[in-house]
Amino acid sequence: MTNLQPPDRQSAPTLLVGVDFGYPNFDGELAELGLLAQTAGLNPVARITCKRKAPDAALFVGSGKADEIKLLATQSGAVEVLFDQSLSPAQQRNLERHLELPVNDRTLLILEIFGQRARSHEGKLQVELARLQYLSTRLVRRWSHLERQSGGIGMRGGPGESQIELDRRMIGDNIKKIKERLLKVKKQRQTQRRQRERREAFNISLVGYTNAGKSTLFNALVKARTYTADQLFATLDTTTRQLYLGEAGRSISLSDTVGFIRDLPHGLIDAFQATLQEAVDADLLLHVVDAASPQFLEQIAEVQRVLGEIGAADIPQILVFNKLDAIDPAQHPLQLEDVFDLNGVPTPRVFLSAKNGEGVAALRQQLARRVSGDALPDTGAA
Incomplete structure (x- = not known):
């Protein structure tokens, strides 16, 4: 071919x-x-x-x-x-x-895209695993020299068929090796999480649809320099930093995770299980939403679906409606803090702009109240 x-x-x-x-x-x-x-x-x-x-x-x-x-x-x-x-x-x-x-x-x-953007050792392993799993189903399409060749009299196969099996076995061996290496990475993460638990750390993970502004918000909160750009999957690797909340008088652990997207390949969900584990083990999720997107409701639903797949559906959330600066001022909400009905669960919501800082202080106060165990104010459902 x-x-x-x-x-x-x-x-x-x-x-x-x-x-x-x-x-x-x-x-x-x-x-x-x-x-x-x-x-x-x-x-x-x-x-x-x-x-x-x-x-x-x-x-x-x-x-x-x-x-x-x-x-x-x-x-x-x-x-x-x-x-x-x-x-x-x-x-x-x-x-x-x-x-x-x-x-x-x-x-x-x-x-x-994931292959282009992965930077950490773990991220590269996860992408390679998903790529090999995808590739293993397309051996015949990808290599013309693997197509079945006719053999001698009475032979049904030939060297081409043997080559297909050889390449399939090589891919299978590589998949096995990568899974073993990822298992070691997962154990290392579990050790790190146990250390945080011994320190009684409060763990918060940023989740959301890709390009909702998670990394920009992460930088605004912890003054980090995580790569940000107005594009899909600008960053893939989980980054964790300590965030001091003066309002609560203590520090918390804040993690930025990979963005979700519609029809995310199941192979990637499986391959990124170790990365998404940060969300599964969080005490609180900051669900970042692109408030300027006409499809924000569908994007929220997709994030909720993936959270359900990875076992994080029951973790408490604060909805962060980001990109307030991209919304026409005439369409701005009357209140920057309220409560949103998320699948029948009243969920605190904050409107802000991670880009210019508007509303970030209000979010910090919300986090401080949650970390301190204080009830969040009932500001009315959306």
Whole structure:
């Protein structure tokens, strides 16, 4: 099979494809996929969407729509096609043959971004694990020399089939080694957590949808210099700092964790279990929300779903509606502190701007009251 990967994917003109299967919150503008593509260094030049009741088994979108995609790719000069949904290995292979272009999906895109952004030893191990797990299902698609070759008379396989098994075994061995190394990292984290518990440390973790401003808020609270940028997954590695709350007369442990996103690959959730463990073991979660995003309710729901998957759904939260500076002043809330109904649980909410500091002092006071064990004021439900 011809190698369809372009020689340089940086700034590669890319056609974005989304399929509406009738599920809620379909991104008809493919806005998030476009941001993901730009974050990975690609250049979205055209977008196309369609509706289907179910995926086509062979081409995901059906042959007619595949022909439309091929024509649009030619007209727009796209050298790669990117789907907003996950494709099966067979669908991916069939689409590449039909379109005569490299085809990738949202899962691979997120894996590539994580691979570019991971900095710590643990983060790199986690990304490599998820990448290998994804790759193991696509051996035939990725390497043409692994396709089954005919053997001699009476032979059903051949050297190609043996090569597939060899590569699959090599990937399996690497996955096993990485899991063992991650297990050691997890044990080290458990030791560190026990030390914090002996010091009676109060642990707070920042969680939220990617690009909600978690790292900016983290820096505003602890005066750290964690990397921040207006892009998806600007930072991946968990950072923990001590934060002194003068209002409570004590220090707390504050951790910034990786951002969540819609349709986060399950392999990444599993691979990042050690990192997300900071959220599981927290005494309090600061759930940071992009208050300026039209999809903030859907983003809150997605974060809650992932928290449920990792066993952190019952940890108390404070909702931090960030990016107040990006909201039209006429739309500002009358109160910067109130209570929000989060899945039937009245949850304290603070509006602030981590960028210019407005409302950060109020959040510190909320944290001090929580650390001191004082009840938070009932300021009225949202």
